[in-house]
Amino acid sequence: MTKQRKQIRLGAHFPGVNNTTVWSDPEAGSQISFESFRRFAQTAERGRFDFLFLAEGLRLREHQGRIHDLDVVGRPDTFTVLAALAGVTEHIGLAGTINSTFNEPYDLARKFATLDHLSAGRAAWNVVTSSDAFTGENFRRGGYLDPSDRYTRAAATVGAARRLWDSWLDGDLIADAQEGRFVADPHAGAYAYHDRFFDIRGRFNVPRSPQGRPVILQAGDSPEGRDFAAANADAIFTRHSTLEAGQEFYRDVKRRLGQFGRTPEELLILPGVTFVVGDTDEEAQEQARVIRRQQVSGRTAINFLEQVWNRDLSAYDPDGPLPDVDPVVGTELLTQGRASVRRDDALQVARRWRERAEADNLSIRELVIETTGRQSFIGSPLTVASQLNYFVQNDACDGFILVPHLTPGGLDPFVDKVVPLLQEIGVLRTEYSGGTLRENLGLPPQAAAAEAREEAS
Template structure:
């Protein structure tokens, strides 16, 4: 939906359940369980108390491996997405519930039924973060294994969305379910939906993917984009590109909400926050994690690499094989290695200090007032529509933000003081389906 000319932009916030990633600080004695339902309840209720648009649950279909061993941050495991979100629907009232589900290893009929069920049980609060999984390592868990070529992953993703929509749209109000059919390169499906049209019609569709294919897919099909960028200028460029792609796909520029992931560290002063942020980063990146991070880029084992020393003199290999199940975002390994070497020489960093700097995502660090000002600045400058907040602590890491930053955003008049709608689509200001 378009907003009036000159109006200040509304800030959208969501809460990412921290877990098996490089953000969560498991060394903190306050860290709780990743699998206890009470952890999910605490974060979801905190997000709802903070009037956030949705709770965001990530997904992983296989534990990552490095040097043939399970990555230690993954050992805690991850429950299945749908039971968690369906259960959270019973203990929340307005909060949207978004789950990450692969388009590669799931079938349209099952997905249509599962998300329609969640939308019915939550009275219109369901969302689907659509992701692709193209690596054979993940595929080994499934009957068809690594059958899907990388270049076909968005072909299947597009057909998955198209086929699930056929089922969602097959049961008109006051009419019996009609038989539907979908035929494409990936699917040949004929059947009937078991559920009537859900409150939202379609769940809100979220997408994460920064490649040209990923951006094109998101601009054509997604209601919101989960992305990463580290500066206001980079955010403005990404947002402008996605909005232009949405227009080219026949959509309104504001039909797609841009929601980068962001962490935050609060302090009573700028110096206090900076010190806390540095301490957290070195908890997140221990010596072993720093070496593994470099080995992931180099693609080979680097025995004897000193976490406090320089990077290897050799260049990364073209076909990395030391890490399995983790996305390698860097396309030009040699260029990235040279850029890292320049940073080391300029700042005198060892490997661990370098990794601390280059591996961090968008982060807001400062007093609550500074963080509120920065979030508002990004949104008003059209560098984002808001942020998916990623706390560093499970499950209480969002509490301080809701208590200290949300009231300051409300004072600016750009963040809601109460929910005005009941569905996730209404929270995000999206068109009805």
């Protein structure tokens, strides 16, 4: 019996600050101007992508007391941008990265339910966590949350938000809509939720939204992150560098779903990947080499190295060999915020990097270029389309979240040249078929998923 070909799911990642986007390129646009967001979203919708994915951070990183050189472009508020994009798009999903550590369930649930109504069922929440005091200084609670509690609080936050979203359901009772006005039901919106993090009760003031609940995304490769995704998420945003690594991750996460009364169809695995499309494979490879050197300047390479060594390395030549001194551990980190490596792993990382640099005769900059790159698909349109399809059909993933190196025009080569090839072989839609993001992603309806979990329990 011939195995049915899987449909490729696609997300488009509008970056926050990172080491992927080349903001110095003359074709790069603004990180804050709405025109950048509009063009990016409409290009993704033209390519029949499933959703647009906004990154967000709650504080810019600092390196040796100064704003990190990759973090100078700013991060506008996610909900504001997504609400505006709902008015200039019709089908594409609107996914926002919102922190579960420093936000309250009621406020989150209300904003996402509102976005789902405004967009006619296209809202998605990428749930992220934080445990560092540096980020926490922006908030009343500060950064006291123990790292071991970050996924526990995240699960509680999602659980409480779901209780609020479902509060307009009471058994078979659903508040009816008539001419845009919701009929008051005595049970509609009433909720109560209690655990070690939250003790809340009241009446939720946003009626049931088109999807019932927004689609939940989560990013994390750790065992805790995999369990959290298996229990709570509709899609997991991950990264892996080879087909074999992707297949191992795919098998592991899909296997975990059964522990939580879920089926493999209820969770999509979508690695974040970069791409370079050229007229030929050779041209694309040359473009990729140029892009990687643009992404990692000499200063950036030294900054990355200092995150591991935790010492001032400004005197070292980025085009020279790695330092012969060991990392400093057990002291305050030079980089505050999101760092490349935990301090207790620094000695092991430094040893591995030295071994690789020696084996391949790599300079500091060359090593950083090699070790910080995402999984990339590089080649002619046919080569890239074939590679993407091979990964999906061989269960390394269910699709991809594309991270272009240019904003906002970086998706254009993919949409213009690769998408038609995927559509031609029947693995990517030619038109949107569903009315909501959940339907377009091929996820089970909320009611069916809930019944399956009840039967499993």
